[in-house]
Amino acid sequence: MTADLVILGAGPAGMAAAARAAGLGLSVLVLDEQPRAGGQIYRDVGRTTMAQRAILGTGYAKGAALTKSLNHPNITHLTEAVVWQIDPSGEVTFSRNGRADVAQGKRVLIANGALERAMPIPGWTLPGVMTAGAAQILLKSAAMVPGRAVLVGAGPLLYLIAVQMVRAGVPPLALVETQTRADFLDSLRHLPGALLGWRYLWKGAMMLAVLRKANVRRFKGASEIEILGDDHAQAVRFSHQGKEHQISADVVLLHHGVVPNTQASQSLRLVHDWNQRQRAFCPRVDRWGRSSAPNIFVVGDGVGIGGAKAAVLYGELAAMEVARDLGWLGEGDRDLSARPLQGRLWYELAARPFLDIAFPAFSEALAPADTTIICRCEEVKAGDIRRYAGLGCLGPNQTKAFGRAGMGPCQGRYCGLTVTELLAAHHDLPQDQVGAYRIRAPLKPVTLAEIAGLDEEPLVNAPH
Numbered sequence: 001m002t003a004d005l006v007i008l009g010a011g012p013a014g015m016a017a018a019a020r021a022a023g024l025g026l027s028v029l030v031l032d033e034q035p036r037a038g039g040q041i042y043r044d045v046g047r048t049t050m051a052q053r054a055i056l057g058t059g060y061a062k063g064a065a066l067t068k069s070l071n072h073p074n075i076t077h078l079t080e081a082v083v084w085q086i087d088p089s090g091e092v093t094f095s096r097n098g099r100a101d102v103a104q105g106k107r108v109l110i111a112n113g114a115l116e117r118a119m120p121i122p123g124w125t126l127p128g129v130m131t132a133g134a135a136q137i138l139l140k141s142a143a144m145v146p147g148r149a150v151l152v153g154a155g156p157l158l159y160l161i162a163v164q165m166v167r168a169g170v171p172p173l174a175l176v177e178t179q180t181r182a183d184f185l186d187s188l189r190h191l192p193g194a195l196l197g198w199r200y201l202w203k204g205a206m207m208l209a210v211l212r213k214a215n216v217r218r219f220k221g222a223s224e225i226e227i228l229g230d231d232h233a234q235a236v237r238f239s240h241q242g243k244e245h246q247i248s249a250d251v252v253l254l255h256h257g258v259v260p261n262t263q264a265s266q267s268l269r270l271v272h273d274w275n276q277r278q279r280a281f282c283p284r285v286d287r288w289g290r291s292s293a294p295n296i297f298v299v300g301d302g303v304g305i306g307g308a309k310a311a312v313l314y315g316e317l318a319a320m321e322v323a324r325d326l327g328w329l330g331e332g333d334r335d336l337s338a339r340p341l342q343g344r345l346w347y348e349l350a351a352r353p354f355l356d357i358a359f360p361a362f363s364e365a366l367a368p369a370d371t372t373i374i375c376r377c378e379e380v381k382a383g384d385i386r387r388y389a390g391l392g393c394l395g396p397n398q399t400k401a402f403g404r405a406g407m408g409p410c411q412g413r414y415c416g417l418t419v420t421e422l423l424a425a426h427h428d429l430p431q432d433q434v435g436a437y438r439i440r441a442p443l444k445p446v447t448l449a450e451i452a453g454l455d456e457e458p459l460v461n462a463p464h
Contacts, residue, residue, distance in 0.1 A: 001076075002027075002105070003029035004105070004326055005106070005109060006107075007028060009032060010030050011041065012309075012311040013311035014039070014300070015069060015315070016311070016319075018070060024320070025074070025323075029078070031092065032077065032080075033082055035079050037066075037070055037077065037079075042064075043141060044140045045140075054167065063308075078096060086108065092105065099453055100446070108295060108297070110299070111311075111315060114260055114305055115261045116132070116255060118417070119131075121227065122369065123226050123229065124254060124372075128232045128251050132158060132255035147170050152222075152225060152255075153177070154361075159208065163211065174218070175216060175219070176222045179221070184358050187353075187357040187358035193354060194355075219245065221240065223238065225237070256359075259278065260283070260303060267443055268291075271284040274430070277356040285303050287317070289318035297318045300314050317342065366421045367425060370382055374422075375412075384405070385399060389423055389427060395434055397435075406419065
């Protein structure tokens, strides 16, 4: 199958790019792993009840318009399509319903969004421990809310989920927060930008007011956090203001930020840079989202965390540049249409430096204790990585040979940044120099039967 533009992902950025490109006359193929459009932020927005939407908030409900925009004659939207190989030429190999197929795009736009940063602390692999984002998936997909839960970590998403739990009538037992007063004071140098994005500050203040009214306990500046339990999570123990605390719980929700999902962009050997504020690698792109490979665009949270509204704008801008590339839009018309979008994007991102510094990644999770597992797939501990470094291991790819870190089913999606941080600290080198895992196809598990079936008839043809 062929299309002018092949888009990977149907979150805010991918949907917005598809709608804009289709409206300009391009044929668009959207490949999405999920059963329905929306991505993580707007997951299942088309199926949720009014009661669920009241819990999830007005921002979530706005995603319905984006999902409907995919109902365009120029757009083919394939759900449950797992992309496992991408070529810089625009060839994309994917599997769907047990069969593999190849799509050819004149341009490819990667809109894979973000991942929650792994938070390796003692006890984090126990049953009953999951990410805060996973709790949101349960709420959006199955209207389920975990009871007797403690939220641990930092960041606005932690407050959002806590508020949603309050609205659902199952408030969290407590928030154990890792950001400190020093972090907040450091962030004040970016206050002018934060005031430009005052709506985010106002939303945050409203969420904190809800938590206060619900009498949800908050412990800011917590350290020495560990999850206790034998065969499942039973309590959270931590230090706060010089005292040890312990809270019994059935569920522990971890979150200390989200990071770009770079598996696809890393597999293409695109140029990536280390973002020190967000403590993650980000693909290097121009203002239109074009990467170091001319045919490949990367947009949304996949190039740096900015939120859903920014992702929409990134997607639209990239679509206009693709249309100009392929002769569907003149340069002057592109610039005229792009100007207001670029202005809105600037405002959307204005508060991001303040937020990144006010809610940094938890230092104890960036440098876990030796006995803490960091690679869950292969059960590699932080002490193992430090030992490999002492034996001469210089980068993440060498750790595979030393002890299989990053060689499990997730291919380093969750342990990769921790491995980079550990090696950088041990060798006293910048993270850019240490580097990231070298990602190879297949990006996701694929069967021999799917590979063997590539010569069969195509699954579907994109519109022309």
